[in-house]
Amino acid sequence: MNLWRTLGLDILSEKYSYGNDSQYGHTSAQKIPDHWVATTCGYCSVGCGMFVGVKDGRAVSVRGNPHHPVNLGKLCPKGLSEHYTLEAPNRAKHPLLRKNGTLVQVSWEEALDTMVEKFCATQDRYGREALGVISTGQLVTEEFYALGKLVQLGFGTKNYDGNTTLCMASAVSGYKRSFGSDGPPGAYEDLQKADVIFLIGANIADNHPILCQHLEANPSKTLIVADPRVTKTAMMADLFLPLKPRSDIALLNGLIHVLINTGQIDCEYIAKHTTGFAELARFVEKYTPPYVSQITGLSEDLILKTAYLYGNAKAAFLGWTMGVNHSTQGAETVNAINNLALITGNIGRTGATPFSITGQCNAMGTREAGFTSGLPGYRKFESAQDREELAALWHVPVERIPTSRGLAYPDIVEAAVGKKIRALWIVATNPIVSFPNLDVLKQGLETLDFLVVQDGFHPTPTTELAHLVLPAAIWGEKEGTYTNSERRVSKVNRTVDPAGEAKSDFDIFLALAQKLNCREELFPGWSCPEDAFEEWKSVSKGRLCDYSGLTYELIEQHNGIQWPFPEGTTEVATTRLYSDGHFPTEDGKAKLFCIEWAPFPEQPNRQFPFVLNTGRTVEHWHTRTKTGQVPILERMSPNAWLEMNTRDAHSLHLKPHDRVDVISRRGRVRDVELRITEIVAPGQVFMPFHFAESNANQVTQSAFDPISREPNYKQCAVCVQPSNAPSRDTSEKAYVR
């Protein structure tokens, strides 16, 4: 230790001095940059505009962009500290190849040669489909577009999906079924202009805090929140519906029942723009308030009140997130939500929309331009016309375009366990923390002949299993565009050089194409993301997600622009889909679905008496590869916890801060701090899923939505024991008598 410091002569005055930044004023001198770079936040899909302060080639500071229409200068705690992720100690800096069981540093040349060689050898031996690819919602759209072509046309496997299937696949499927296409119809501005805002399974106060200011800017709103847990968002509500887990379909059917019976529906809209109303009306007859009350646990009065408020709204905003999507009936629940919006005509108008609040910063980008659950530009595998269109645009034979979707994420995992998938490429995601029923996934990954993990971070629990680790540039180190939840395309800019030898995912994809000898065919003349953007514009032209009028310059100038923005558009304004009542279905009408309520798959019993709900906390992002390395966020949220109701804790003789194990038929999460609280209902417990150290996915279930393939993260049956208690026999056998 420095002697001057020990004596007290040195108090690090320079380090702690202040200065005056020309743009943001008086602040800590170490945070004053040489210049500010405008960009978009890389965490969630709210899509906040920000400036990154760069000093001597390092990102030293982040500030909100006061002119950005999404966030008006505000950022959440993750965004405010995002520059720390760039210099996180766990950044992946060099390609690593497993040799004799250990990962050793290799050159890019060797890494990519090995990858292509192994992948091709696997495909030669076991068939093209033996290669699987799992990507993300974290790349820029240009990279998604490039990756889709590389995987489907270059490597020629259709077993390609994103971690977006763990996130908003249900919203995608639901939108496609109801409206004929993916694409959230509304805009954030609707939060300000709706007179009723109805949030189902969406805790925006914790998960999308910056959206709350749009709510606050709406003085005449009535906020209704349906959630089994009394979240901060629920506490903000004018009317809170504390429904039982997974009873939302019954609630929605019940509301439709009441609205039809009280005539609070838009008959003209229904007649002109929807099909299936007669069947729906007959179907919901049984969803009477008493029946719905019995399923949801809500009083009839509350159900009628909700119906009354929603039915009388001039413009109703119907928003949801993971409470709906993370379900074996996720896609169907979205359809039930769309039903409610459609029969009341709450779509395509200012303030009125069924709105999926998305998860990752560019989940929307992969939905539009990716090549996973659909063809780029919201085209369908099944449509010959769509395939031909694409083949023509790409100058490839139409036979190269797959006619059906390949395996979805959970099915790729299952195929890996069954040795049908032999090699896997994971891009920018960390399934060992995020995938349900972890042990099955581990078995799958360990069975693989070759696992490549391309990520900005190493070690992560997933890169540790890899045969090859490719270090990727992350947010702040590369250029491109993100699309946020409201279809706003925003520019992402490079602020600093990639860490170590890391390359942007875009450059990695191009280099791989080169090795595969398909670079000129797939990426003709491309050298930078803007080249991909230009091609993507032409591919999106005429589609719902029409980018053709956009340029990087225009996007930057306006702090993001919403699509559709066809060529020739002159005015930048808020856009909404389906304003003309025309839907991209065969008959141009939206479909109403009859959605039957069903109980969630794993019901609690005497041995596993609690329903475990999983979710997030405001300080962390997903599997904490980033936020776990940001000291201020780790300080504020250092560990996982389990919420349990006071009455349950009392009967189990548990005290606040006790350490407990959470046990399901599949596994055990050890040593979690107990939080005794009335936030959760008796019989339910809640745990955040961010923490690899106390991984909720040790106990969650392998149950997936048959339509969207999204996992059922939100309910599974568990029991809770003090961590030091002698372990009881909780194996399956003990309960199957």
Added chain:
Amino acid sequence: MDLPLIERAENDGVTFFLSHAKLQVAQQPLYEISPLPVAPRIPQRFPGHGEQYRFHFDMTQCIGCKCCVVACNEQNGNPAPINWRRVGEIEGGWYPDTHRFYLSMGCNHCLEPSCLIGCPVDAYQRDSVTGIVQHSAEACIGCQYCTWNCSYGVPQYNPERGVVGKCDMCYDRLVDGREPACVNACPQGAIQIEIVNTDQWRQEYSGSANAPGLPSADDSISTTRITLPARLPPDIKKADFWRVRPEAPHWPLVVMTVLTQLSVGAFVAIWLLQLLGASARLGVAAAGSLILGGLALASSTAHLGRPIHAYRALKMWRRSWLSREVLLFASFSGMAGLYASSLWLGLPFSRALGGLTAMLGGAGITASAFIYLVPARPSWNSKFTIADFFCTGALLGPLFAANLGVGDERLLMLIGVVAASAQFLIQTLRILRLMASECLELQASARLLSTTLARPLLLRGALLLAGGIALPLVSSRIAWLIAFPTAMAGEIVGRYLFYVSVVPKNIAAPYLANAREAA
């Protein structure tokens, strides 16, 4: 005092407040409508006569996102474990009528700032125009007394620097007409700066400065105005209610207080023996006591973040008990040195010098005890603390003198027994007081002592009974010889418990303990 705010503004060529807001001026947002009614979050003028700035926190708006905490750390370049703004939680009600509210708090810029009043080096200044309580890192010596004095836990010690720091309401940003970092970062507009009339506030603060999860505003008259929800569940309490952790032991202070008390006790014993006519080995004993006293003072500087500036602690003797303690113990040491020399050299007036030494020592212990009588630390804030400190001196001093073979050892042992019995009684009463109290912090101290700290507490009792009562009552030289170290160990454990079992008043914290060290 001058008007630094106006002067600075004029010197810098700044036209005050109205012409600034550079960020707002530039361009209108691109929305069809202006999405947020931009209510000014800072006053459009500076405070007039009898006015000052204050925070307004709107609990109904706060969503607990902690943007303010991150923005504050970024603004001030503080490492993660230091948070000049913190967000706590309070919770109550029954499912589904459950309520959790958040408390975001920086410094409350109190009308009677206890940090300022206690500071021995005058490192705190209350700005005469804005009322902002400012702290000077340059002046600070890192004694951390302000961190004990503030009921809200606002000043925080930065071990990297060796000085304390705290929220200054982003004084220099306000001067520039800009929002403080926390105010600016809040997506909900829950934090604002307002102007308050201080006289009026003195009359009405109790209604608006208090909130569940906050210590009483009476301690220092916080100026922060809090807007509470219309309806708060009656059982609402701090989310961290059940989480109690021992405080820092402050080892240099354990050593310093026990040794000063021992030294004073020994000198008093020597002086009394001298008055009773003893003469053998008085000089040796005095020299020994003097050395211990010196060690104590040296040890105390190890507690400081900036030991080289320890002398500055004399500065505020008119106001700060810490300054008075330093002054009195320094005088005591000087006088004890003279007394010891006079005993050693057989000089006249040594009885008078001894009397003065005893007086100064007693006064020193009193000042030392008064340091701990602060409302923000309830388990210290009692007369038991004064009695505890004197009993330590009365127990260890005679036993130490006896070990050095001064005068009537039996008499000294008996004095020790009386002091130990008194100490035992005091400690018992003190714990009973904790247990019987309705004060949350005292209850929490009792909980700590009966759980986490139960073993050291039992050890402390056993050592006291053995070293202070049982062994001195045995008529054996060997027993008497080991009585002193045993009793000494007892007092050291006792003092350790004194420091670690205090539960300070503080604002509500989150349920999960903050990681103490950053990742």
